[in-house]
Amino acid sequence: MHATIPTDLAELLAALDVFIDTQITPLEQEADNIRFFDHRREWARTDFERDGLPRPEWEELLAEVRRRADAAGFLRYSLPKEAGGAGGTNLGMAVIREHLAHRGLGLHNDLQNESSVVGNFPSLMLLLRFGTKEQRAEFGEALVHTGMGFGLTEPDHGSDATWMETQAVRDGSEWVINGRKRWLTGVHAATHNLIFARTSGKPGRARGITAFIVPRDTPGFGVEHYWWTLNMPTDHGEVALRDVRVPDSAILGAEGEGLAVAQTFVHENRIRQAASSLGAAQYCIDRSVSYARERITFGTSLAERQSVQWPLVELHTEAALVRSLVRSTAAELDALEHVGGDHMEVSDKVSMCNYRANRLACEAADRAMQIHGGMGYSRHLPFEHIYRHHRRYRITEGAEEIQMRRIAGHLLGFSGHAGRSTSSAEAGR
CATH class of the missing domain: 1.10.540 (Butyryl-Coa Dehydrogenase, subunit A; domain 1)
Structure with missing residues (x-):
């Protein structure tokens, strides 16, 4: 490496x-x-x-x-x-x-x-990039330790975030927020949550969505229940906002430009998510190779059987290709940031990294279970846990279908170099 x-x-x-x-x-x-x-x-x-x-x-x-x-x-x-x-x-x-x-x-x-x-x-990176001096002073250090809930997804709107139904209406120097949010991860521990709401414009339009920093103890902010998931424990809350009042100073970034905040969050997370999936996939591959060399069946090792060799060869090759793409794309992001360029210029490559690496992790974990046989299926080995975790990555930060749609936009000319015509509806889960 x-x-x-x-x-x-x-x-x-x-x-x-x-x-x-x-x-x-x-x-x-x-x-x-x-x-x-x-x-x-x-x-x-x-x-x-x-x-x-x-x-x-x-x-x-x-x-x-x-x-x-x-x-x-x-x-x-x-x-x-x-x-x-x-x-x-x-x-x-x-x-x-x-x-x-x-x-x-x-x-x-x-x-x-x-x-x-x-x-x-x-x-915290969003706060440093979009926050005011006062917001950075108030929340910066706290976000190192507790994080902030990210309230974009709704019961009826995930990847189609521009159609969100949560609204914020100005009332003097305050905003009144009403709506619902789903999969608000970490809400049980976060003291503040980033809530996205439409403040102007028509449904489906990118402009007019605003990001608000909302304290967890604000009247009207309530966690109704937590969704139990394939991988437990859960910290994914279903949140209702009923006449939640926040001041103008709660806005993160520019009013009506909250989608840029959301896109920055999911875009930068995608490449890191892909790297984690790649590492987990290689772990599953390596463990399977070691086991195949040691396990003797019918007088010979599993490693000598083509039915074991070929799937591992495919996975190992895919991991090498994904590794090259992840690292070259990350290097391109660094180069763009160095010259003040738009990181969305390589959003198609970030999407390639994300959907291929996340799928690879699931395939590698599944193959590891198969090669390890009954023990692979048990919870005494780590593969089921790896599968259950990385399976969610194929949905979060934009489902793999959304990633492929973004790539198609770049490849076939449905969007500009930054994918802006499709990105407005692709920010959530």
Whole structure:
């Protein structure tokens, strides 16, 4: 892996491995913390009597990991230096996320809530890019530790975000928000949530949607229930907003230009999501190769059977191709940012990375289960957990059909270079 990446990144990966081996893996073994990763993982993490939310002891363990990673100087790598980070690049984040996922399940890089020793801070990056000086001062540090809920999707509108029905109406110096939001991830812990609402314009139009920072304890803001998912625990709330009042200062970015905020969130997350899926896929491939060499059936190893060889060859080849695309696309994003270019210029390539890598992770996990036989299907091995997590990536941040639609827009000329004619309806789930 290191031969194709800059020397400084290779050195960072080596330092991360030392940190994980000396500080995180031992923590994983303390006080039966391994229960969160062995066959008991789903039950150990989930409070089934409390709406399926994460157990407090599980979230506290993840918080301790983040504290240690922050103290060691790794957690904020992706953030700009003014936010205490290292100004990490898109290529750096792609390489790191692949590397951490390739290590397999563990406290260093949890799948269920995407906690990692190298943090991904999409909400904070939005604040730094679109927020006012006052907003950055008020929320910046808090978002390193708690995050902000992202309220774009609605019960009747996911990828067709421009048709959202949540509305905000001006009343003097305030806005009154009414509507519903679905899959508001992390709402149980977030003190504030980013809520998108139409403030002007007609349904289906990109302009006229505004992003509001709404405190969790605002009157009229209520979590009605949490949706239980294929991968538990859940933190995906169904939220109702009934006459929720916020001031003008709650607007993030420009009034009526909230879709640009949403697009930035999902676009930058897609390449990082793809890198994680790639790492998980390679982990499944490597584990399957090792097992195939060791497992003897009918007097010979599984590795000698073409029915085992060919699927693994296909997956390994696909992983190599996706890795090249992910890294080259991340490098292009960095180059565009360096010259002040529009990151949407490579949105088709980001979509290629995303839908292929997410599909690859599911295919690799499924093949690993098949090669490992009955044990592969059990929860004593990690493949079912990997499959259940990465299966959601084929829907979130824009379903794979949306990614393909964006690529088609670039390929066949249905959109401009930034895909603007199709992007207005492709921001959500």
